Amino acid sequence: xxxxxxxxxxLIAPSTYKLQxxxxxxxxxxDIKKNKLIMDNIPDxxxxxxxxxxxxxxxxxxxxxxxxxxxxLVLAGVHGNELPPQIAAVKLINKLAxxxxxxxIHIIPFAIPLSTEYGLRSWKGQDPNRTADIFGTPTNxxxxxxxxxxxxxxxxxxxxxxxxxxxxxSVLCSETPCMLxxxxxxxxxxxxxxxxxxxTKAGSIYPGALEDVFNIAEIPAVTGExxxxxxxxxxxxxxxxxxxxxxxxKFHRAYKVSLQIT
Ligand SMILES: [Zn+2]
Numbered sequence: 001x002x003x004x005x006x007x008x009x010x011l012i013a014p015s016t017y018k019l020q021x022x023x024x025x026x027x028x029x030x031d032i033k034k035n036k037l038i039m040d041n042i043p044d045x046x047x048x049x050x051x052x053x054x055x056x057x058x059x060x061x062x063x064x065x066x067x068x069x070x071x072x073l074v075l076a077g078v079h080g081n082e083l084p085p086q087i088a089a090v091k092l093i094n095k096l097a098x099x100x101x102x103x104x105i106h107i108i109p110f111a112i113p114l115s116t117e118y119g120l121r122s123w124k125g126q127d128p129n130r131t132a133d134i135f136g137t138p139t140n141x142x143x144x145x146x147x148x149x150x151x152x153x154x155x156x157x158x159x160x161x162x163x164x165x166x167x168x169x170s171v172l173c174s175e176t177p178c179m180l181x182x183x184x185x186x187x188x189x190x191x192x193x194x195x196x197x198x199x200t201k202a203g204s205i206y207p208g209a210l211e212d213v214f215n216i217a218e219i220p221a222v223t224g225e226x227x228x229x230x231x232x233x234x235x236x237x238x239x240x241x242x243x244x245x246x247x248x249x250k251f252h253r254a255y256k257v258s259l260q261i262t
Contacts, residue, residue: 018064018065018097019062019063019064019093019096019097020062020063020067021050021051021054021060021061021062021063022054022060022061022063023054023055023057023058023059023060023061024058024059024061024141024142024145025058025059025111025112025138025141025142026057026058027058027138028058028059028111028112028113028114028115028123028138029055029056029057029058029113029114030055030056030110030112030113030114030115030116030117030118031055031056031113031117032052032055032110032113032116032117033052034117034118035083035116035117035118035119037083037231037232037233038083038086038087038116041083041087041233041238042087042090042091043090043091043094045094047093047094047097048090048093048094051090051093051109051110055110055113055116056113058113059108059110059111059112059113059138059141059142060108060109060110060113061106061107061108061145061149062093062106062107062108062109063104063105063106063107063149064096064097064101064104064105064106064107065101065103065104065105066104067104067149067150068150069103069104069150070103070104070150070151070152071103071104071105071106071149071150071151071152072103072104072105072106072151072152072153072154072155072248072249072252072254073106073107073108073146073151073153073154073155074089074092074105074106074107074108074155074157074245074248074249075089075107075108075111075142075154075155075156075157075210076088076089076108076109076110076111076156076157076158076241077089077108077109077110077111077112077113077115077116078111078112078128078129078139078156078158078210079115079121079127079128079129079158079230080110080112080114080115080116080117080118080119080120080121081115081119081120081121081230081231082121082158082159082228082230083159083228083231083232083233084159084226084228084233084234084237084238084240084241085157085158085159085224085226085241085245086109086110086116087233087238087241088157088226088238088239088241088242088245089107089108089109089110089157089245090109091238091242092107092242092245092246093107093109096255099255100255101254101255102253102254102255103252103253103254104150105249105254106149106151108142111128111138111139111142112128112138115128119231121230123137123138128210129158129206129208129209129210130206130207130208130209131208132208132209132210132212132213132214133207133208133213134208139210139213140213142210143210143213143214143217143219146214146219147217147219151219152219152220153180153184153219153220153221153252154210154211154214154219154220154221154222155184155221155222155224155244155245155248156210156211156214156221156222156223156224157223157224157225157226157241157244157245158223158224158225158226159225159226159227159228159230159237159241160225160226160227160228161227161228161229161230162227162229166195166197166225167227168195168225168227169192169193169194169195169225169226169227169240170194170195170196170197170224170225171185171188171189171192171194171195171196171197171222171223171224171225171244172185172197172198172199172211172222172223172225173185173186173196173197173198173199173211173221173222173223174198174199174200174201174202174203174204174211174212174215175198175199175200175201176200176201176202177202177215177216177218178202178215178218178219178220178221180220181202181211181215181220181221181222182198183251184220184222184248184251185198185222187247187250187251188222188224188244188247188248188251191243191246191247191250192240192243192244192247193240194224194225194244202215202216203215203216209223210223211223222248224241224244224245224248226238226240226241226244227240
């Protein structure tokens, strides 16, 4: 018999999910359902709906595997107007619900649900990806959560507008203090069509960027950038972001069977 797509399996058997959903950043709760482009592009499954319901309470943190074990974090939505990685993250959650994972995988599909609800880039007038070193900000709370949950590696996924920086499908990293940041990016570059953009020292160019703050905290991190104008979805950009996420998982040998679905 022809095997059914995994997303359909997830639809049929929601009780088999080996995952937990919790919320952090309750002050950043938002109604993702008000963002039509997100809603038109995420899988219509009970699991997606659970994530959307959680986002109304705060930043949803979806965990596959034992929470106390060392794990990796896939993050999207630091910039609420960057839609492709947020959609890709929900797709990834649905895919992972149907496979066996080797390690603990945490996914935050909407870092700041309130920003996503309104398609906003900033949080209280500031770029959330420049304030991860400031106590109490949504991104600083994600760092605290990572430490608390024994998260050892971060992939932070964004999209970049043509003509902006980096303005191309790329993966950003640094070489010190965590050479693993560079090694993860090097792997993602080889697995996808992304260009590696490596900096010698974390935090030297963009202080307060989540990737840099994680690297400085010695949690090796990379930033994936797919190409898409802000607030829209360029054709192929969701797939490009998802490929970067899957390459990040593959580097960590995170799952046993192929995630490819028809
Ligand atoms: Zn961004």
